[in-house]
Amino acid sequence: MIKKVLIANRGEIAVRILRACKDLGVQTVAIHSTADADAMHVRLADESVCVGPPHPRESYLNVPSVISAACVSGADAIHPGFGFLSENATFSHMVEEHGLIFIGPKADHIAMMGDKIMAKKTFARLGLPTVPGSEGAVTNINKAIKMADEIGYPVLVKAAGGGGGRGMKVAHSRFEFTEAYETARREAGIAFGNDRVYLEKYLGQPRHIEFQIMADQFGNAVHLGERDCSLQRRNQKVWEEARSLVLTPEFRDNFGKKIAEATAQFGYLGVGTLEFLYENEKLYFIEMNTRIQVEHPITEVITGIDIVREQILIAGGSKLSVSQNDVSFRGHAIECRINAENSDTFIPSAGTITNYHCPGGPGIRVDSSLYDGCKVPPYYDSLIAKLIVHANDREQCLARMRRALGEYVIEGIDTLIPLHMKLANNPDIIAGNFDIHFLERLNRED
Numbered sequence: 385m386i387k388k389v390l391i392a393n394r395g396e397i398a399v400r401i402l403r404a405c406k407d408l409g410v411q412t413v414a415i416h417s418t419a420d421a422d423a424m425h426v427r428l429a430d431e432s433v434c435v436g437p438p439h440p441r442e443s444y445l446n447v448p449s450v451i452s453a454a455c456v457s458g459a460d461a462i463h464p465g466f467g468f469l470s471e472n473a474t475f476s477h478m479v480e481e482h483g484l485i486f487i488g489p490k491a492d493h494i495a496m497m498g499d500k501i502m503a504k505k506t507f508a509r510l511g512l513p514t515v516p517g518s519e520g521a522v523t524n525i526n527k528a529i530k531m532a533d534e535i536g537y538p539v540l541v542k543a544a545g546g547g548g549g550r551g552m553k554v555a556h557s558r559f560e561f562t563e564a565y566e567t568a569r570r571e572a573g574i575a576f577g578n579d580r581v582y583l584e585k586y587l588g589q590p591r592h593i594e595f596q597i598m599a600d601q602f603g604n605a606v607h608l609g610e611r612d613c614s615l616q617r618r619n620q621k622v623w624e625e626a627r628s629l630v631l632t633p634e635f636r637d638n639f640g641k642k643i644a645e646a647t648a649q650f651g652y653l654g655v656g657t658l659e660f661l662y663e664n665e666k667l668y669f670i671e672m673n674t675r676i677q678v679e680h681p682i683t684e685v686i687t688g689i690d691i692v693r694e695q696i697l698i699a700g701g702s703k704l705s706v707s708q709n710d711v712s713f714r715g716h717a718i719e720c721r722i723n724a725e726n727s728d729t730f731i732p733s734a735g736t737i738t739n740y741h742c743p744g745g746p747g748i749r750v751d752s753s754l755y756d757g758c759k760v761p762p763y764y765d766s767l768i769a770k771l772i773v774h775a776n777d778r779e780q781c782l783a784r785m786r787r788a789l790g791e792y793v794i795e796g797i798d799t800l801i802p803l804h805m806k807l808a809n810n811p812d813i814i815a816g817n818f819d820i821h822f823l824e825r826l827n828r829e830d
């Protein structure tokens with residue numbers, strides 16, 4: 385059993401993890417940069433350690449500082465949250481070498497899934513359908529052109545080490561291909577230190593559908609159904625729903641079980657998400673995330689399962705507290721990501737929150753680290769809060785979302801609240817009529 389957790393993160397996810405620890409009676413240690421000395425996660429933790437200056441490289445990504453903070457504070461485990469060090473296999477290995485528990489999967493599974501080519505190969509071997517494309521990395525422009533012709537345009541050039549919606553270039557014809565290929569390779573080399581790329585058919589109207597899974601060290605694995613995360617800007621999600629409107633209960637059950645079995649088969653440990661694109665009534669695997677996801681709360685509210693609690697318990701050596709038969713779904717949930725960004729231009733916004741009022745009432749959950757007078761520093765990801773709404777059905781959920789967005793006051797910086805209000809009133813969204821390109825189209829029309 386884990387007794388003390390160091391949370392190697394900041395913002396709303398650090399607060400979320402703190403809450404799970406407190407509910408379990410586990411002690412908490414926050415880390416922070418000098419820019420975050422007054423942050424909510426620092427205030428709520430039992431102890432805190434400053435790990436460096438504002439720039440993430442010097443603080444939240446500073447491995448020696450983070451591991452030293454865990455050792456001096458007597459923590460027995462590190463929870464990485466998402467982003468920062470959460471998918472860094474070397475970090476997780478170092479954590480274990482220091483006699484600490486890394487709350488996440490084994491280092492070799494992080495490495496395996498961090499390489500998208502390897503991830504696709506692994507799940508294809510385990511019987512899951514993948515997006516049609518090159519078998520592995522393409523290293524030679526002539527072979528790449530031949531391969532792209534075979535796949536058929538439009539073709540997507542993707543970085544093996546890509547993430548966060550970056551490292552993708554689309555070519556609509558052979559004429560555009562060489563540039564897309566060279567640019568993707570160059571950018572991937574700079575951004576991810578790995579210039580291996582592969583090709584995928586660029587799907588025209590897919591939905592992004594992902595399955596949540598949890599697995600323990602005793603070979604038990606369950607799925608918690610799916611989320612539809614099609615509403616994205618620059619390949620990054622802004623609005624998520626559970627469950628999706630497109631899978632039948634039978635399809636969900638069968639496919640979910642297949643995924644859970646596949647993850648159990650390769651000995652996966654902890655929580656994870658398998659991401660798919662859905663087109664023509666078929667799901668195609670694109671990647672696996674080996675960490676807690678931003679959008680996990682919508683699954684929590686419809687299943688009643690605290691995924692972060694399970695994650696901590698599994699890492700401490702416990703069995704999953706639920707079997708597949710215990711998992712059921714109630715109602716509909718939507719999450720709106722409240723980013724500190726301009727709603728029209730998506731330009732990040734930093735500053736001091738001069739007035740803060742959080743929505744409440746039936747079916748509303750807000751995961752945030754905000755308070756009146758708090759600072760939103762310019763150095764970090766723009767996600768500052770998540771508004772999660774739950775209701776008996778989707779129609780009531782949308783009505784509640786409109787009510788909650790109307791109540792939410794965040795002054796002093798720009799946020800995505802106006803965009804979400806527009807989406808919650810949009811006839812196509814209300815009708816459930818959208819795919820991953822919906823937001824781009826909406827922006828073009830405006």
Ligand code: ADP
Nearest residue numbers: 546547548549550584585586587592619670820
């Ligand atoms: P990341 O790791 O950067 O999140 P993903 O592979 O998960 O990258 O893809 C992110 C998003 O990019 C998807 O949700 C989807 O919107 C878009 N995308 C990825 N692959 C394709 C594809 N083959 N066709 C069309 N869109 C795609």
